[in-house]
Amino acid sequence: MTTVRETDDTAASLRAAMVSELNEMGVFQSEAVAKAVATVPRHLFADGEPLESAYAANKALVIKRDDEGNALSSLSAAHIQAVMLEQAAIEPGMRVLEVGSGGYNAALLAELVGEAGTVVTADIDAEIVERARACLEATGYGRVHVVLADADSGVPAQAPFDRIIVTAGAWDIPSAWREQMSERGRIVVPLRMRGITRSIAFDRDDTGLVSTSYRLCGFVPMQGSGAYTERLVPITDAIALQLDDQRQEFDTEALAAAVHAPRLELWSGAAFDMPDELELFLATSTPEMVMLHGSKQLADQGVLALSVTRGVPALVVGGSFAYRTKRPNEETGGFETGVFAHGPEAETVARRYVELLRRWASDHRRRGAARIRYVPMPAGAAEPSAEVVAKRLGAVEISWS
Incomplete structure (x- = not known):
């Protein structure tokens, strides 16, 4: 029979191995993100999964499916979570909104913002919210604010946010997210465009949002008001x-x-x-x-x-x-x-x-050659063209250097 001590020792060993693998892959760009991933017990947010699966660097775990077997919520692969946290460049004391909750990523965010910071994690699914809240409290991250909400509207009562991290595939960027950004705000969002998804880190500019940081990724689609079926x-x-x-x-x-x-x-x-x-x-x-x-x-x-x-x-x-x-x-x-x-x-x-x-x-032919801009427009005004992807509330403009 496996004792709790043996389980803890195995989990710690596997977590250290995962951190080492992510480091060898060149994922970590900062000591802070590496330390957070090394600290948070990922397996405690993956109840029922083998430890080896919980600590596989490139394995996403489905948390909830619909009646047809489609994934509704998942614990994203540690690899892409770490990549997005690096894109976000979170600093101690920041206020962070996570769109799409599962618990584990919110715990990583709590490690990064520290005691002086604030983490709000929101999800549209009451079952997922309760699960995330229970996992966070059980692992010592009860200070994270877990909110039941259609995050297409953001969480205005807790705004403004220095960072908004979206952990579901978004087809557009709701105006609420932009409006709830602080002056130094950044949005990291898995944006769906013409059948592909990229995690894009957007900062403010004079006309909307601009980015030169994007990464390959895959996420379950957004639910609620922001849902869109290709x-x-x-x-x-x-x-x-x-x-x-x-x-x-x-x-x-x-x-x-x-x-x-x-x-x-x-x-x-x-x-x-x-x-x-x-x-x-x-x-x-x-x-x-x-x-x-x-x-x-x-x-x-x-x-x-x-x-x-x-x-x-x-x-x-x-x-x-x-x-x-x-x-x-x-x-x-x-x-x-x-x-x-x-x-x-x-x-x-x-x-x-x-x-x-x-x-x-x-x-x-090189990494990071694309410059991606999001320009807000009146609903339905954007028209697709070369290097322009039309969205409901604006246009994604992509130029190449």
């Missing part, structure tokens, strides 16, 4: 297009026929690496770029490349489409990026896509 357009039973724009129209019959038409291959001569940076560039380059999802069966049959099983940016024009792929090529450092295209205008669409690949490789 449109899924079936092409066949095994292929679909995912996109933001509810008005965009497609010739689904022509695209379905194009899938099984002869495939055109066109190679760029450019290296394939940093796929997350390339994906952001492609997905936001034009409104005609959507996310293509296909079944593994079609990939196994050689109809489509394996990349479609995970979702890949696809340029769709009329009854033709093109999407990114790669092949081994030592001359480009290991892999070369290229395009597979289908349909009557396959060559034209492929050439447009390859030009984007070459432009990114020659001008923007």
Whole structure:
């Protein structure tokens, strides 16, 4: 029989190993975040999970599912939590709002702000709120304010906040979050754009919010007033297009026929690496770029490349489409990026896509090349265009250096 002492010793050992792994991955940029992760007993916020799972650096744990099995709340992977805390650059004494509660991240925030600071964590789900409150009290972090609220409206009674950390996938940035920022405020938010999500650290500027800090991430979608369901357009039973724009129209019959038409291959001569940076560039380059999802069966049959099983940016024009792929090529450092295209205008669409690949490789192939700005606008006024992603309450503008 395992004793409490043995469990505590095992948890401490696994926590130290997780911290070491995160450090080797280059996640920690500050001693404060590393110390917080080394201090908070993560396993006590993951009741029922094996210790090895609780302290796996890249493993998210689902806390609650709906009747269909979809995740409603999760304990995010320690890796992305630490990354977002580093993006936030939290200082002792700050007031911090966490949007989306689970308890563990709020405990990390409490360690960072210290006794002089304030942490408010809010969630729309009463069951999650009670669970988070119980876990925080049991682990000695009862000073965290746990609030039941639709966080789309923020928590005005506790504002202003020096930092707002969002731990659910947000499709837009509510005006309440901006209004409840202090003068030195920063919002760190997993923002969903055209089928991809990036954790973006936004600071104030004269016209809205601006950022040069963004990281790959994945989160369960926001609930409540901020909920948004991306449109899924079936092409066949095994292929679909995912996109933001509810008005965009497609010739689904022509695209379905194009899938099984002869495939055109066109190679760029450019290296394939940093796929997350390339994906952001492609997905936001034009409104005609959507996310293509296909079944593994079609990939196994050689109809489509394996990349479609995970979702890949696809340029769709009329009854033709093109999407990114790669092949081994030592001359480009290991892999070369290229395009597979289908349909009557396959060559034209492929050439447009390859030009984007070459432009990114020659001008923007590095970390942090994107500058991301959020510009508030009257509801529904934003229009999608090249490097502009339209939202309900504003526009995300992306420029590349």
